[in-house]
Structure formats: C-alpha cells, structure tokens
Amino acid sequence: MPTILLVDDSRFMRQWIKKILQQNSTYHMIEAKNGRQAVDIYKVKQPDLVIMDIVMHNGSGLDALKEIITFDASAKVIMCSSMGTKQHVLEALDIGAKDFVVKPFFDGLHERVEKQLGTSTLG
DSSP: OOEEEEEOSOHHHHHHHHHHHHTTOOOEEEEESSHHHHHHHHHHHOOSEEEEESSOSSSOHHHHHHHHHHHOTTOOEEEEESOOOHHHHHHHHHHTOSEEEETTTOTTHHHHHHHHHTOOOOO
C-alpha cells in the first residue's frame, strides 16, 4: 500500500485531502503540519508521495520541497496551494515538484496521485 505524506498547517485541509483520496483508493497516510515537520518525517519514513501546501506557519512548502529534493532527488511531490499564481507554480516545478494543484478545488487530484505512484489505470 503506497504511503502519502500530507503537509498542510490546516488540520481541516489535511482531512479533506484524505477524504478525497480515500474515496477511490487505499493509501497509508501520514501527516505533517508544517514544512519543518515534513522534512523530518520524510527523512525517516520516505513516503511514496508528498502532497504539500506552499504557505504554512513554521516552514514554507517551497523551503521544505528544496530540502526534500536535496535529500532525495527522486522524491515525488505534488504541491497544492490556494496561491496558485504562475510564479508559485513555476518555482515549485523548477525546484522539483512533479505537479501542482490549486486548493480548494483539487481538480483531478486522485488521478494525479495515481499517475505519480504509477498506479493509474488511465491510458
């Protein structure tokens, strides 16, 4: 069963993402509430995928993304943010994020997760 690390300073948002993903598949989910915690958890658990907010208290998602990619260049990270400006998207992708989803819509989140995990049944 794939392990997904959900990183958002909003507990409500983490629970919402869990609900979206668990509607169609089964994942082992672990949580972090800021970028610093995300990096620490990633180094120990090495999840199959990270879904991470950009703007958080106590450690931004972009800073955490940089550290995670430095630790593991093959890390699969999907950034999500309500601040889905072109600049944020390009910066996240330039650092090494595999995809970007705008909150709170999460359009195609499940499909994007499956694609990153290599479990997609779509052509």
